[in-house]
Amino acid sequence: MTSNANPSSAQLLKQELQKLGKQPVGAELEHSSEQLRQLYAGCSDVVFRPFLIGGQTNAFLLYIDGLSDAEAIEKSIIAPLMQVQMQPSAAEGLPKLVSQTITVSSTKPVTTFAQVMEAVANGMPVLLRDQEAGGVAFGLPQWEKRTIEEPGAESGIRGPREGFTETLRVNTSMLRRIIKSPLLKLEMMTIGEYTQTNVAIAYIKGLADETLIEETRARLSRIRIDGILESGNIEELIEDSPWSPFPQMMNTERPDVVAAALLEGRAAILIEGTPFVLVAPITFFSLLQTPEDYYQRFMVSTFIRWLRYMFLLMSLLLPSLYVAVLTYHQEMVPGSLLVSMATAREPVPFPALIEALIMEITFEALREAGIRLPKQVGAAVSIVGALVIGQAAVQAGLVSAPMVIVVAITGIASFMMPRYIAGIAVRLMRFPLIMLAGTFGLLGIMLGIIAIVLHMCSIRSLGVPYLSTLATFKGRELKDVLIRGPLWMMDERPRLTGDSDAIRQAPGQMPGPQHGGE
Amino acid sequence: MIARLMRLSLLLPLFALLSGCWDRIELNDLLLVTALAFDQEKGQVVTTVQFLLPRSQTAVGGTGGGSPAAKQTSVRAGKGYNVADALSKLQRKLPRKLFWGQCKVFIFGEELAKSGIRDELDFLIRHPQPRERSYMFVSRGKAADMLEVYPPLERSSAEVLRELSDMRIGYKVTLQELNMKLKGESRAVALPLVSILQPNKTADPFQTISYIHGTAIFHKDRKVGDLSEKVSQGLLWLLNEVNEFTVTFPIGDSNRLVSISPIKAKVKLIPYIKGDQWTMTVRVEAQGDMVENDSNWNPTSEKLLDQMDRAFEKEVKRYIDLAANDIQHRLKTDVIGFGTAYHRKYPKHWKQVEDRWDEQFQQIKVVTKVHARILRTGNVSNPGGLPEEEIKQK
Incomplete structure (x- = not known):
């Protein structure tokens, strides 16, 4: 309220910009060029190029250096316009002129200053002509972009190698290359007061529930923010349960993952400037799946999936179980194992709880250091880590060898989560569980697990229950959760919300000799 | 709700401070x-614990220079009016808390066993820490002596006893079973009897083990007698606990020996009452592989094998009859479980003899019916090391 009564200069500027944006570009070139020059005052990268069309009419071209293809502008816009002989009258207007002389493939009329600004910012040069209201924007964007590379965070053995880049257009083109049907829709919107980031909602019409897309659209358009720098910004602003440690959207760098999600009726949000695409709605189990699960033989995938579930539990529970058993339930350990643990613990000065916390925190620190450091130094960290927390600490009697083993296994287990965000959420849960284990023993762990499961049951991803298929039990969909069913058995799509087209393939496609030949 | 969650999460670090509380x-x-x-000592009970020394093991593993059988356990004793009293006095002499969760061996001394083990048993089953599945033994002589030795193999003499019991060469009774049997129909139980093995000539005086050597028979909670090792084997047959046995018996007129091992046997007690005559049929199905044949008989000959089978049967029957006779007429205590068998089949008759079961037990006629078979003859069929002519083929 106070800001309205006494607006700051930034707000004044914003208001002014908005006011200008709504104005149409007038017929008087002098005036509008003056307005634009004022607008872009201080922007050294904005180029104003006045010239005469056919040697008679004043015109000028406005673009941002580095965002548009200067060579093409010269060849396909300025040169033909300057050499044009017959000029259509002002009444017939620019469109006629453009259609006669300009060889640029994509053009778009602009009428207001807002449209001009948008076009220019997206690398489209804008042409304004004297005596005529409005102008034309040409689709000649060209800027430096990263080449398509293999995604670093999601490597695999089998499957496509290409990953998304920072350029939205490239990313959408990659999706379109996979899903060629015109039913793949890519809705555009811009988010961010200053960054004006382009965001695309991708979905397949008919497969994705209409209400789902509407909800996504509504949530995105509610965002009022200075800038969007990464998909994480958007994720935080549109997720269902912001107070949860669990990610409610999946991010991926791989077009095949997004395509698979779209084919299951999910929506994807592509954001300019980041290779990470958001996928929603998801369930917790989709965070435990890799695209490779579907490219390998199903038995292998099922085995690996179970391995993953096992190690998920391990990464969550192993240290706390160790602490609980060692401090409360010594009778549960087989005798000889207890003796060797007792022997190893004999010189350790700390209680098991403190020992576990020290080791876990050290491990987390090493992991974080390993990520942030340059690659050349990263190796040093792991050497120091292995020597210091492994060998030396045990020999010095600061920690016991079994604890080092427990922490190491836990670490490996948490790296087995195919999605980094899921792994880190589980890692975070580990600490309260260790505390509970050190306070109430197995009872505490049980309480902790109950709390976690309750929480997971209560959260949703874009309206879909997080533990869907298990909590809101869907027996038919277990074939893609407990196991990875053979492709020829998975005839139905997972049901997310509402009733969508359930059948995804013809039934009875199990291959065999009776299907071939003849 | 969110604010509440936040406030709740602020409480979490307090758990770390709480960790000193409760029973951690x-x-x-x-x-x-x-x-x-x-x-037992002058009317008081002496409890002796054997405990592990966790530190000495690192020394052994670390340098490798230590003696191969360094002592890994130690013992300490406490005396009191009852077990709890004695243990509380013992605890005063120990810097660490007594932990029974891993204690799997309980030994009653001879003298104490004779005067009754009920008080001790009550402590063991009442206390939450001792395991119901721990093994019970009776010692020849003082029980504490069984713990004073340190074995060349295994960590402790207790572990040796446990391993020996697990091999089922001797009889194995757990705390739970002991309690159930003493409460059961016959109110009698057989416990393995342990004594100390004479140490090797070259070994240190205490570097030996205690081992299972016979059986102690308890009537109510008192020890009434022992079974020799041989009779104990017969008892195992009667109890259907035969496992990993080797039976050696003579065959033919030459009385050369044949050994069968391992024996697999099924023993069934079939009670029968006709008029005043109570009969117990012990039906045995036994089979095993030949491991030694000292005779010159060729076991692949059907006729000879059949004779061997008969000899095998005879030996088993001898074992069983020996044990049944000894238990029935010398010890007069039903540790075999005849009472249970009769109770199940003849509940009405049982009611009549319940109070005087010990007398009735002696009247029962035991009929042993054995069917034994040699299954395999081992790697060779002919007797080893004998020229062809000397082998008896028929």
């Missing part, structure tokens, strides 16, 4: 008891 106990503060022995 660090492994370093526990005394890992491996065995407990009960003895």
Whole structure:
């Protein structure tokens, strides 16, 4: 309220910009060029190029250096316009002129200053002509972009190698290359007061529930923010349960993952400037799946999936179980194992709880250091880590060898989560569980697990229950959760919300000799 | 709801401070008891615990220079009016808390066994820590002596006893079973009897083990007698606990020996009452592989094998009859479980004899019916090391 009564200069500027944006570009070139020059005052990268069309009419071209293809502008816009002989009258207007002389493939009329600004910012040069209201924007964007590379965070053995880049257009083109049907829709919107980031909602019409897309659209358009720098910004602003440690959207760098999600009726949000695409709605189990699960033989995938579930539990529970058993339930350990643990613990000065916390925190620190450091130094960290927390600490009697083993296994287990965000959420849960284990023993762990499961049951991803298929039990969909069913058995799509087209393939496609030949 | 969650999460660090409370106990503060022995001394009970020394093991593993059988256990004793009293006095002499969760061996001394083990048993089943599946033994002589030795193999003499029991060469009774049997129909139980093995000539005087050597028979909670090792084997047959046995018996007129091992046997007690005559049929199905044949008989000959089978049967029957006779007429205590068998089949008759079961038990006629078979003859069929002519083929 106070800001309205006494607006700051930034707000004044914003208001002014908005006011200008709504104005149409007038017929008087002098005036509008003056307005634009004022607008872009201080922007050294904005180029104003006045010239005469056919040697008679004043015109000028406005673009941002580095965002548009200067060579093409010269060849396909300025040169033909300057050499044009017959000029259509002002009444017939620019469109006629453009259609006669300009060889640029994509053009778009602009009428207001807002449209001009948008076009220019997206690398489209804008042409304004004297005596005529409005102008034309040409689709000649060209800027430096990263080449398509293999995604670093999601490597695999089998499957496509290409990953998304920072350029939205490239990313959408990659999706379109996979899903060629015109039913793949890519809705555009811009988010961010200053960054004006382009965001695309991708979905397949008919497969994705209409209400789902509407909800996504509504949530995105509610965002009022200075800038969007990464998909994480958007994720935080549109997720269902912001107070949860669990990610409610999946991010991926791989077009095949997004395509698979779209084919299951999910929506994807592509954001300019980041290779990470958001996928929603998801369930917790989709965070435990890799695209490779579907490219390998199903038995292998099922085995690996179970391995993953096992190690998920391990990464969550192993240290706390160790602490609980060692401090409360010594009778549960087989005798000889207890003796060797007792022997190893004999010189350790700390209680098991403190020992576990020290080791876990050290491990987390090493992991974080390993990520942030340059690659050349990263190796040093792991050497120091292995020597210091492994060998030396045990020999010095600061920690016991079994604890080092427990922490190491836990670490490996948490790296087995195919999605980094899921792994880190589980890692975070580990600490309260260790505390509970050190306070109430197995009872505490049980309480902790109950709390976690309750929480997971209560959260949703874009309206879909997080533990869907298990909590809101869907027996038919277990074939893609407990196991990875053979492709020829998975005839139905997972049901997310509402009733969508359930059948995804013809039934009875199990291959065999009776299907071939003849 | 969110604010409440936040406030709740602020409480979480307090758990760390709480961890000193409740019944948390660090492994370093526990005394890992491996065995407990009960003895009687001038009307008081002496409890002796054997516990592990966690530190000495690192020394052995670390340098490798230590003696191969360094002592890994130690013992300490406490005396009191009853077990709890004695243990509380013992605890005063120990810097760490007695922990019974890993104690799997309890030994009653001879003298105490004779005067009754009920008090001790009550403590063991009442206390939450001792395991119901721990093994019970009776010692020849003082029970504490069984714990004083340290074995060349295994960590402790208690572990040796446990391993020996697990091999089922001797009889194995758990705390739970002991309690159930003493409460059961015949109110009698057989416990393995342990004594100390004479140490090797070259070994240190205490570097030996205690081992299972016979059976102690309890009537009510008192020890009434022992079974020799041979009779104990017969008892195992009667109890259907035959496993990993080797039976050796003579065949033919030459009385050369044949050994069968391992024996697999099924023993069924079939009670029968006709008029005043109570009969117990012990039906045995036994089979095993030939491991030694000292005779010159060729076991692949059907006729000879059949004779061997008969000899095998005879030997088994001899074992069983010996044990049944000894238990029935010398000890007069039903540790075999005849009472249970009769109770199940003849509940009405049982009611009549319940009060005087011990007398009735002696009247029962035991009929042993054995069907034994040699299954395989081992790697060779002919007797080893004999020229062809000397082998008896028929």
